[in-house]
Amino acid sequence: VSAETVRALEDLHAGLPPLVAAGDLGADLAGLAASPHYRRALDYFRDYPATSLMAPEGKALLYHLVRLRHARIAIEIGTYRAGTSEVLGRALWAEDGVLVTCDPNTQRTTEVERRLDSWPDPLRRAVSYVNFPSVALFDRMEIGRDSAYDFILVDGYHEYGYALFDMTMTAKHSLPGAVMVVDDFALPEVNWAARDFAAAHPAWRVIGDVFARQDPARPFETVSPSVAGTNFLVFERARVHVLSSRPSVFRYGNLASSGARGFDFTPAPGAPAGTLFAQVILRAAAPLPATPEQQIALVSTRIEAGQFSSVLLVDPPLVTQRVHDRECELQLIFRPDDGVSTLSLLAKPELIPA
Numbered sequence: 004v005s006a007e008t009v010r011a012l013e014d015l016h017a018g019l020p021p022l023v024a025a026g027d028l029g030a031d032l033a034g035l036a037a038s039p040h041y042r043r044a045l046d047y048f049r050d051y052p053a054t055s056l057m058a059p060e061g062k063a064l065l066y067h068l069v070r071l072r073h074a075r076i077a078i079e080i081g082t083y084r085a086g087t088s089e090v091l092g093r094a095l096w097a098e099d100g101v102l103v104t105c106d107p108n109t110q111r112t113t114e115v116e117r118r119l120d121s122w123p124d125p126l127r128r129a130v131s132y133v134n135f136p137s138v139a140l141f142d143r144m145e146i147g148r149d150s151a152y153d154f155i156l157v158d159g160y161h162e163y164g165y166a167l168f169d170m171t172m173t174a175k176h177s178l179p180g181a182v183m184v185v186d187d188f189a190l191p192e193v194n195w196a197a198r199d200f201a202a203a204h205p206a207w208r209v210i211g212d213v214f215a216r217q218d219p220a221r222p223f224e225t226v227s228p229s230v231a232g233t234n235f236l237v238f239e240r241a242r243v244h245v246l247s248s249r250p251s252v253f254r255y256g257n258l259a260s261s262g263a264r265g266f267d268f269t270p271a272p273g274a275p276a277g278t279l280f281a282q283v284i285l286r287a288a289a290p291l292p293a294t295p296e297q298q299i300a301l302v303s304t305r306i307e308a309g310q311f312s313s314v315l316l317v318d319p320p321l322v323t324q325r326v327h328d329r330e331c332e333l334q335l336i337f338r339p340d341d342g343v344s345t346l347s348l349l350a351k352p353e354l355i356p357a
């Protein structure tokens with residue numbers, strides 16, 4: 004266990020005016036160096052905690068981002084010695100939030116647990132450490148046992164497939180407006196995973212023109228982070244749902260009704276013209292040994308430019324006679340007339356019960 008003394012718990016923003024977000028993370032971070040809130044975090048975390056693998060700028064930015072966005076449910080993939088978990092935990096404690104941090108390493112388990120137990124009680128309660136790989140956390144999320152995240156730190160196994168998987172799965176279980184920080188993104192495998200993630204997830208915007216600055220003629224030399232002084236690529240999830248040529252999936256679990264007659268939509272202002280294609284799947288279980296039931300309907304509707312509400316009718320409705328574990332899945336693909344635009348929805352489509 005590190006001999007470093009654990010500091011008392013304090014709100015680093017005490018005495019400062021409230022930290023107000025402009026709503027655009029890129030703009031907020033452009034003025035970072037001048038922010039008194041950030042500078043205070045930078046001082047505080049300059050040499051503390053020694054167990055974090057991050058540079059002071061990285062630790063301070065993580066603290067700042069959690070406070071700026073008032074994050075409440077955060078996840079860290081890759082606990083290591085719980086140094087960065089403490090930084091995040093201190094910010095989340097101040098926001099009345101919680102952190103889940105995971106790591107499969109068993110050699111550091113005792114050290115991590117001792118470190119956590121040495122923290123002040125409220126900080127200890129704000130952080131839960133699980134000694135298993137990220138996939139086991141995702142398993143829990145898939146069966147609905149864990150809630151969605153508004154702050155994500157991807158810092159696990161820095162191999163292409165793992166990094167892409169960690170980004171993809173945490174994004175799937177995130178909330179609109181969530182922030183994702185990818186550490187060590189200058190490593191070529193993490194970098195390409197982040198690029199492929201960005202290309203496949205139009206709702207996630209990269210902060211800083213990170214990829215545009217990369218020169219194919221000097222591919223390693225021109226890698227640069229979202230925020231100077233860190234090794235981070237920062238993503239921000241749009242507050243709207245973005246529909247594109249890749250399917251977007253919406254789930255409606257524990258249906259109180261026997262099926263679906265359609266869905267109500269609210270496109271964001273300035274909707275582009277195009278066609279919305281939907282695959283609707285109704286599933287229902289039954290006491291074993293009966294096989295589960297699955298019904299599928301394919302429907303589509305036109306979206307006119309500027310349209311602000313729309314109904315997608317399933318005709319005839321999908322209806323089941325069964326009463327157990329009824330759930331509906333809506334898969335949407337938007338094909339814009341101009342070939343490039345995406346369609347933003349202000350909210351998850353509302354199921355019209357049958």
Ligand SMILES: C[S@@+](CC[C@H](N)C(=O)[O-])C[C@H]1O[C@@H](n2cnc3c(N)ncnc32)[C@H](O)[C@@H]1O
Binds near residue numbers: 082084106
């Ligand atoms: C770079 S370190 C994390 C550093 C830590 N976040 C910090 O800032 O101090 C990467 C960690 O990821 C862990 N790791 C490896 N594979 C993992 C997986 N599949 N899921 C979660 N963590 C993993 C490793 O055991 C290692 O502790």
